[in-house]
Amino acid sequence: MFEEYKKELLESYFLKKSQKQLSNNLESPARLKLKKECLKIFRDKYTKSDDEMLKAFFDPLSKFNDHIKSIERFELDKFRPLVNFLQKGTNIRDEESVKLLAWLIDFEPYRNWRCKDDSKGTGVPPGITEGEPEGKSEGTEDPRANEPQVPDQQSGWSSSIKRTMIFCITLFAVAGTGFFLSGESRVGSVREPLSDEKCMYWTGEHYEPIKCDKSIKHADVMPLNLEMLYGLRRINATDTLTKYSLGKVWYSKIRGKHEFFTDSGTHPVEPNKRLKPLTNYILSNYVSYHRYLLTRLVWSIGIGITVAVSIGMVYLFRRKNRLKSRIGSGMI
Incomplete structure (x- = not known):
């Protein structure tokens, strides 16, 4: 099964390559280019679901508690083997390398592909023998066959309401959770600089590559520095910082407000101020992880109440319609 997945993955890679849909690092892959691409993809689209794959490939011995460090020191x-697989078509036995390639080119993860493949069947519903009429067994008469058939005038309306409410519940839960988590995890995306982009500027959250002859309002254009481009980002959700952030986060106090960043150096807007390592004092006095947990709790309770009320309303609609149906059929 994995060989079939590997075959589809390689076909997808060459298709995207022929359609110019790959980055420069993947167009002509090399070892250093793949490492750069891993850092770029991680900063652009990392999610918690990637943890298992990233750890299995870059840190199988659990030496690091930070994916960035495990990639940088890989x-x-x-x-x-992955370079030879892409350049020469050499067979590759390492499953983790194949899963990494799928992540890099935005191909379906193996676990999802396998589940989808396993679910393929004959199309016959579970519990029904192929060729057997669905609904009743031979020789068994439906006891409701002689009951008067009264059209349920509300059934279509009720189904429409249920579908609409379920859609609204899902939309509210997903949108609300997404809105909250977007502020929690968003640190700004960083794109690969083009060949003629030899400068960069600070967007407020990260550095963005730009041509040196261009100017940006309210921003200084400076020579391109790849280490700063990929490494320095502002942390928006500061209340998510914990003691595990010590040694990985830096800060500076600007106009009475503490700002936190993912790397050391100078402040991107105030270059005369250096970024200092996060300390226990700053963490205890200017960051509140409990406030972050409380906010999550409030959101969870709000979504839970909304879902519960909506389900209750659906239940009442169904009960009301069943009662009308029974009255119309003369059963009440």
């Missing part, structure tokens, strides 16, 4: 030679 030995380049370990990318060689």
Whole structure:
């Protein structure tokens, strides 16, 4: 099964390559380019569901508690089988390398592909023998066959209401959760600089590559520095910082307000101020993880109440319609 997945993945890679849908790092892959692409993709689209794959490939011995560090310190030679797989079509036995490639080109993860493949069947509903009429067994008469058939005038309306309410519940829950988590995880996306973009500027959250002859209002254009471009980002959801952030986060106090960043150096707007390592004092006095947990709790309770009320309303509509149907059929 995995060989079939690997075949489809490679076909997808060459199709995207022929259609110019790949980045420069993947168009002509090399060991260093793959490492750069991993860092870029991680910063652009990382989700918690990627943890297992990233850890299995970059940190199987659990030496790091930070994916960025595990990628940055990963030995380049370990990318060689994947490079040969893409350049020469050499067979690759390492499943983790194949799963990494799927992540890099936005191909369906293996676990999803496998579940979808396993679910393929004959199309016969479970519990029904193929060829057997669905609904009743041979020789069994439906006891409701002689009952007067009264059209349920409300059934279509009720089904429409239920579908609408379920859709609204799902939309509210997803939109609300997404809105909350967007502020929690958003640190700004960083794109690969083009060949003629030799400068960059600070967007307020991260550095963005730009041509040196262009100017940006309210921003200084400076020479391109790849380390700063990929490494320095402002942390928006500061209340998510914990003691595990010590040694990984830096801060500066600007106009009476503390700002937090993912790397050291100077402040991107106030270059005369250096970014200092996060300390226990700053963490205890200017960051509140309990406030973050309380906010999550309030959101969860709100969504839970909305879902419960909506389900209750659907139940009442169904009960009311069943009662009308029974009255119309003369059963009451």
